[in-house]
Amino acid sequence: MTTAxxxxxxxxxxxxxxxxxPFAVTVDLAVFTVRAAVLQVLLIExxxxxxxxxxxxxxxxxxxxxxxxxxxxxxxxxxTGLSDVTGLHLEQLxxxxxxxxxxxxxxVSVAYAALLPDAPEPHGGSDAARAQWLPYDGLxxxxxxxxxxxxxxxxxxxxxxxxxCLATAFCPPEFTLGELQQVYxxxxxxxxxxxxxxxxxxxxxxxVELIPGAARLTGGRGKPAALYRAGSATTLHPPLLRPSPSWxxxxx
Amino acid sequence: MTTAxxxxxxxxxxxxxxxxxPFAVTVDLAVFTVRAAVLQVLLIExxxxxxxxxxxxxxxxxxxxxxxxxxxxxxxxxxTGLSDVTGLHLEQLxxxxxxxxxxxxxxVSVAYAALLPDAPEPHGGSDAARAQWLPYDGLxxxxxxxxxxxxxxxxxxxxxxxxxCLATAFCPPEFTLGELQQVYxxxxxxxxxxxxxxxxxxxxxxxVELIPGAARLTGGRGKPAALYRAGSATTLHPPLLRPSPSWxxxxx
DNA sequence: TCCTTAATAGTCACTCAGACTATAAAGAGG
DNA sequence: CCTCTTTATAGTCTGAGTGACTATTAAGGA
Numbered sequence: 042m043t044t045a046x047x048x049x050x051x052x053x054x055x056x057x058x059x060x061x062x063p064f065a066v067t068v069d070l071a072v073f074t075v076r077a078a079v080l081q082v083l084l085i086e087x088x089x090x091x092x093x094x095x096x097x098x099x100x101x102x103x104x105x106x107x108x109x110x111x112x113x114x115x116x117x118x119x120x121t122g123l124s125d126v127t128g129l130h131l132e133q134l135x136x137x138x139x140x141x142x143x144x145x146x147x148x149v150s151v152a153y154a155a156l157l158p159d160a161p162e163p164h165g166g167s168d169a170a171r172a173q174w175l176p177y178d179g180l181x182x183x184x185x186x187x188x189x190x191x192x193x194x195x196x197x198x199x200x201x202x203x204x205x206c207l208a209t210a211f212c213p214p215e216f217t218l219g220e221l222q223q224v225y226x227x228x229x230x231x232x233x234x235x236x237x238x239x240x241x242x243x244x245x246x247x248x249v250e251l252i253p254g255a256a257r258l259t260g261g262r263g264k265p266a267a268l269y270r271a272g273s274a275t276t277l278h279p280p281l282l283r284p285s286p287s288w289x290x291x292x293x
Numbered sequence: 294m295t296t297a298x299x300x301x302x303x304x305x306x307x308x309x310x311x312x313x314x315p316f317a318v319t320v321d322l323a324v325f326t327v328r329a330a331v332l333q334v335l336l337i338e339x340x341x342x343x344x345x346x347x348x349x350x351x352x353x354x355x356x357x358x359x360x361x362x363x364x365x366x367x368x369x370x371x372x373t374g375l376s377d378v379t380g381l382h383l384e385q386l387x388x389x390x391x392x393x394x395x396x397x398x399x400x401v402s403v404a405y406a407a408l409l410p411d412a413p414e415p416h417g418g419s420d421a422a423r424a425q426w427l428p429y430d431g432l433x434x435x436x437x438x439x440x441x442x443x444x445x446x447x448x449x450x451x452x453x454x455x456x457x458c459l460a461t462a463f464c465p466p467e468f469t470l471g472e473l474q475q476v477y478x479x480x481x482x483x484x485x486x487x488x489x490x491x492x493x494x495x496x497x498x499x500x501v502e503l504i505p506g507a508a509r510l511t512g513g514r515g516k517p518a519a520l521y522r523a524g525s526a527t528t529l530h531p532p533l534l535r536p537s538p539s540w541x542x543x544x545x
Numbered sequence: 546t547c548c549t550t551a552a553t554a555g556t557c558a559c560t561c562a563g564a565c566t567a568t569a570a571a572g573a574g575g
Numbered sequence: 576c577c578t579c580t581t582t583a584t585a586g587t588c589t590g591a592g593t594g595a596c597t598a599t600t601a602a603g604g605a
Contacts, residue, residue, distance in 0.1 A: 063315030064355070066390070066401050103316070105399065109390040136388040136403045138318070138361040147357065149318050149401070151388050219552075237594065239553075244592085263551025264601040279592075282531070471583075489563065491584075496561090515582025516570040531561075 067150045068113040069100035069187065071134070071194030072121070074157040075211045075227045079176050082191065083120060083163060084183070086171040091144050092184035098191065099172065100150065109133070109151040117155055120172055121163055130156045130210040132201075134194055142186050154194040156210040199228050204280040206248050209271035215252060217259055217266035218242060231284050241281055247274030319402045320365040321352035321439065323386070323446030324373070326412040327463045327479045331428050334443065335372060335415060336435070338423040343396050344436035350443065351424065352402065361385070361403040369407055372424055373415055382408045382462040384453075386446055394438050406446040408462040451480050456532035458500050461523035467504060469511055469518035470494060483536050493533055499526030 072083035084096040099120040103112040110133065118126045134152040142148065163172035177195065182188060201207045202225055209216075211224045222238045225231075242248055255268035324335035336348040351372040355364040362385070370378045386404040394400065415424035429447065434440060453459045454477055461468075463476045474490045477483075494500055507520040 064318045064401075066316045066318070103390065103401075106392050108392060109388060109401070133387050135385050136361060138355065138403065140358050140360060149316075149355075149361070149403075151390065151401075217552090234594070234596090235551090236553075236555085236596090241593080258602075259551075262549075262603055264553075266552055279534070280532075282593095284594095469583090486563070486565090487582090488565090488584075488586085493562080510571075511582070514572055514580075516584075518583055534562090536563095 065146060065148045066103045066109070067100055067148055068103060068109055068116060069098045069137075069150050069152045069190055070113060070117055070120070070155055071098055071152065071191050072117065072155045072157060073177070073194070073198060073211075073228075074159070074174065075224050076159070076174070078223055078227055080178070080195075080227050081174040082177050082180070084173060084175050084180075085120070086173070087184055088171075095182070095184040096175065096180070097184035098152075098187045103151075110153075113151070113153040113155075121157070121161065123161065130207065132197070134190070134197055137186055137190060139186065150190075152190045152194065154198055156198070156207065158211060158213050195228075199283070202228055203282055204277050206245075206272070206274050206277060209249070212271070215255070215257075215268045215270055217257060217268060218249070219259055219266055221249070221269070225281075229283050233284070245274065245277055247272040248277070317398060317400045318355045318361070319352055319400055320355060320361050320368060321350045321389075321402050321404045321442055322365060322369055322372070322407055323350060323404065323443050324369065324407045324409060325429070325446070325450060325463075325480075326409040326426065327476050328412045328426070330475055330479055332430070332447075332479050333412060333426040334429050334432070336425060336427050336432075337372070338425070339436055340423075347434070347436040348427065348432070349436035350404075350439045355403075362405075365403070365405040365407075373409070373413065375413065382459065384449070386442070386449055389438055389442060391438065402442075404442045404446065406450055408450070408459065410463060410465045447480075451535070454480055455534055456529050458497075458524070458526050458529060461501065464523070467507065467509075467520045467522055469509060469520060470501070471511055471518055473501070473521075477533075481535050485536070497526065497529055499524040500529070 070083070074081050074083075083099060085099050087093055087095050087097050099116060101112070101116050101119075103109055107115070110131070113131060113133075114126055117129065117131065118124070123129075132154050134154050136149060136151045138149045140147060142150070163174065177191075180191075183191065198207070208221055208224045208228075211228075212220055218239055219235075221242065222233055222235065225238070226233055249269040250272045252268045252270055256265040257268055259266050322335070326333050326335075335351060337351050339345055339347050339349050351368060353364070353368050353371075355361055359367070362383070365383060365385075366378055369381065369383065370376070375381075384406050386406050388401060388403045390401045392399060394402070412426055415426065429443075432443075435443065450459070460473055460476045460480075463480075464472055470491055471487075473494065474485055474487065477490070478485055501521040502524045504520045504522055508517040509520055511518050
């Protein structure tokens with residue numbers, strides 16, 4: 042619609058004396074899920090050079106009539122095979138624009154972080170050579186600067202767990218407090234005191250709400266746990282801080 | 294260096310079956326300072342359509358061999374007239390990519406927030422029609438989507454004051470605790486209790502350090518205040534929360 | 546039946562922030 | 576010179592919130 046006509050934009054009206062370079066703009070997605078107490082990331086195996094055979098973050102070009110957010114949601118649906126991604130939490134991380142970050146050409150990439158409750162096996166369809174969930178810990182080097190993007194995404198998600206109700210985005214519609222605590226422990230890589238965690242979560246109005254009369258055997262052993270669903274609150278006041286405080290910011 | 298050759302990139306090796314649109318990539322800067330207890334923003338008056346006569350954020354194109362960060366720092370130096378911008382705090386906010394945000398063509402803009410200690414009168418040189426400091430409160434509508442960028446920047450800076458030592462970036466090399474408190478009150482638009490603010494700041498190791506024997510008459514009246522300089526700490530644990538809690542996130 | 550497991554309930558002490566009051570050191574004005 | 580005003584600095588008291596515990600309840604397994 043309002044894009045530069047053709048494929049070789051020369052400076053239009055109002056930009057006459059500015060030189061500008063046309064860049065390719067892409068989105069990269071760091072898609073997380075927690076399964077079996079392990080933090081998993083959705084990655085695709087590259088089929089061609091550069092970085093052939095390496096794992097990389099899913100992503101793709103922003104189309105002429107899309108915003109980066111729209112493109113990210115479209116790619117998310119394509120890569121996961123999920124039909125409905127409207128309810129998923131998708132958050133813009135930051136933009137990576139080092140001139141040499143892609144050896145082929147100048148590519149500016151807007152990175153997003155996404156959180157999925159359960160982990161359906163990825164579709165692997167469309168263009169992705171091979172899409173797969175891999176544990177976050179112990180990943181080898183990724184293609185391009187995706188190591189850094191993924192590290193930034195992990196730090197951002199960990200930080201947002203502290204002062205938002207985002208953790209419920211990792212949980213199915215009905216969950217126990219133990220499962221919610223598992224999300225925190227898995228993302229942070231720490232162990233939390235169970236009674237204190239309960240007290241904190243239940244003392245925050247709107248974080249979770251009890252489903253009356255519902256209970257579930259968790260693991261088959263022990264006392265059945267009450268079921269909760271996500272509440273309407275979005276932020277945590279005061280925050281729920283990590284045991285080892287976040288002295289160190291993101292690895293940026 | 295590694296950028297696409299020429300001005301009309303067709304899909305190079307490895308991108309063969311992807312369609313992609315070349316976008317213009319720019320940076321926009323929200324430059325803040327605190328002067329006389331007023332939060333001020335650096336704006337330029339547009340000389341040409343669209344939005345001729347409107348105030349806009351300073352910014353410009355990312356050059357072929359620059360990262361967005363480098364471009365932002367270059368623009369910051371150009372617009373403020375400061376010779377050395379290496380020490381200034383510059384932080385990537387987020388990227389704005391709505392297809393219709395610039396009526397002339399498709400422009401993707403990476404927004405940055407910058408904090409200046411004192412406020413030298415802007416250079417106004419180079420290309421900016423007229424650069425000027427204007428108070429943040431009571432600004433009329435800005436050009437393009439710059440209202441939203443500026444609001445996002447304000448929210449981000451306010452939030453970072455809570456859990457980082459960023460406030461010293463608004464202060465000259467030597468400052469009093471009263472001046473530091475003034476920064477918080479001005480950015481947050483609140484009033485803080487002075488003894489409690491002192492206690493909190495001094496109890497955080499590395500936030501500020503006393504300059505022994507130095508004192509300054511603040512306003513000519515009252516007891517002289519001790520002088521401090523910024524310490525080595527970067528984060529605040531626990532945070533210094535706003536009195537009216539940040540229930541509402543950024544206006545995004 | 547007893548043991549294990551896991552959820553839930555409750556206690557205690559310490560830290561910290563909000564709301565104060567009190568004192569010290571400067572200038573202004575009579 | 577004395578007092579008032581102003582601003583910095585010192586200290587007190589209290590309640591909220593959290594970390595580290597112990598105790599109880601309800602399930603399955605040996």
